Amino acid sequence: MEVRLAKSRGFCFGVEDAVEIAERALADHGAGNVIALGPVIHNPQVVSRLEERGLSQTGVLERIEAGKSVLIRSHGARPETYEEARGLGLNIVDATCVLVKHAQDAVRRLHEEGYHVVMIGDPNHPEVRGVIGYAPVVTVIDEGSDLEDALPYRERLGIVAQTTHSPEHVAQMIAKILVRPYKEVKIINTLCLEVTRRQESALALCDEVEVMFVLGGLKSANTREMVRLCREKGRETHHLETHEQLTADMTAGKRVAGVTAGASTPEWVIAEFVEKLRAIPVGPSDPEAPSGALLRTD
Ligand code: SF4
Numbered sequence: 308m309e310v311r312l313a314k315s316r317g318f319c320f321g322v323e324d325a326v327e328i329a330e331r332a333l334a335d336h337g338a339g340n341v342i343a344l345g346p347v348i349h350n351p352q353v354v355s356r357l358e359e360r361g362l363s364q365t366g367v368l369e370r371i372e373a374g375k376s377v378l379i380r381s382h383g384a385r386p387e388t389y390e391e392a393r394g395l396g397l398n399i400v401d402a403t404c405v406l407v408k409h410a411q412d413a414v415r416r417l418h419e420e421g422y423h424v425v426m427i428g429d430p431n432h433p434e435v436r437g438v439i440g441y442a443p444v445v446t447v448i449d450e451g452s453d454l455e456d457a458l459p460y461r462e463r464l465g466i467v468a469q470t471t472h473s474p475e476h477v478a479q480m481i482a483k484i485l486v487r488p489y490k491e492v493k494i495i496n497t498l499c500l501e502v503t504r505r506q507e508s509a510l511a512l513c514d515e516v517e518v519m520f521v522l523g524g525l526k527s528a529n530t531r532e533m534v535r536l537c538r539e540k541g542r543e544t545h546h547l548e549t550h551e552q553l554t555a556d557m558t559a560g561k562r563v564a565g566v567t568a569g570a571s572t573p574e575w576v577i578a579e580f581v582e583k584l585r586a587i588p589v590g591p592s593d594p595e596a597p598s599g600a601l602l603r604t605d
Pocket of ligand 1 (some may be wrong): 405406471500502570
């Protein structure tokens with residue numbers, strides 16, 4: 308099977324930094340002495356490699372013994388978490404992505420300037436749960452929110468968004484807010500360009516292939532968003548974590564497949580998947596398939 312790769316795909320600098328920080332902490336403090344507060348990144352394959360090297364994980368700070376190191380993941384944490392960790396006598400290793408820190412600072416600044424802060428994002432996502440801790444009150448909205456009920460009337464509204472959302476989605480949400488009677492609305496752009504580039508590359512690739520594969524953790528928000536965008540574009544799209552989940556029906560009758568990966572998917576997961584996909588014999592062609600596409604060589 309012919310396989311074309313998205314130009315921008317896989318590990319972003321924030322995830323690379325988080326993995327490096329975890330590895331360095333294990334080298335400095337020793338296996339068993341570094342405990343991540345939740346999965347370091349949303350990729351089970353990378354997390355299990357780190358676990359093999361001695362990283363453990365908990366959801367509860369109190370379970371970590373004094374003197375050990377707590378690793379704050381790339382999604383960041385609320386300010387109380389840092390205070391609590393210090394109070395428990397833990398050494399803090401902070402792997403929060405700089406762009407998540409930018410969103411945290413934006414929320415704090417908007418509150419200090421007197422805006423009622425609104426975050427466009429998934430209220431259950433760890434990044435959002437952390438970021439909203441940087442102001443006493445933040446209203447979180449997503450596409451399912453009834454803005455009439457969710458948004459209180461305040462003269463001044465300050466808006467940020469979850470880093471992994473698409474610009475289109477955020478623009479649509481902001482448009483819905485702007486038709487309401489706020490006197491002043493301040494927007495701080497907290498979107499991650501790494502994610503936006505991956506989304507644009509995936510959408511461009513959709514035009515060249517018959518089927519798309521988006522590799523990444525099933526809980527990874529940026530991977531899920533890419534899957535949603537590719538499907539919205541009308542291309543058959545499969546969200547898989549590894550080559551082991553690839554089944555014959557996904558490629559039946561297809562000649563050209565596109566592959567991309569979320570920001571927490573390492574290159575070795577992509578390489579294994581591409582190797583398996585390329586080995587699949589080409590079936591009869593689909594008359595609806597896009598034609599005349601250029602072959603990428605990256
Ligand atoms: S996707 Fe963007 S915000 Fe998230 S860790 Fe990577 S660089 Fe940071």
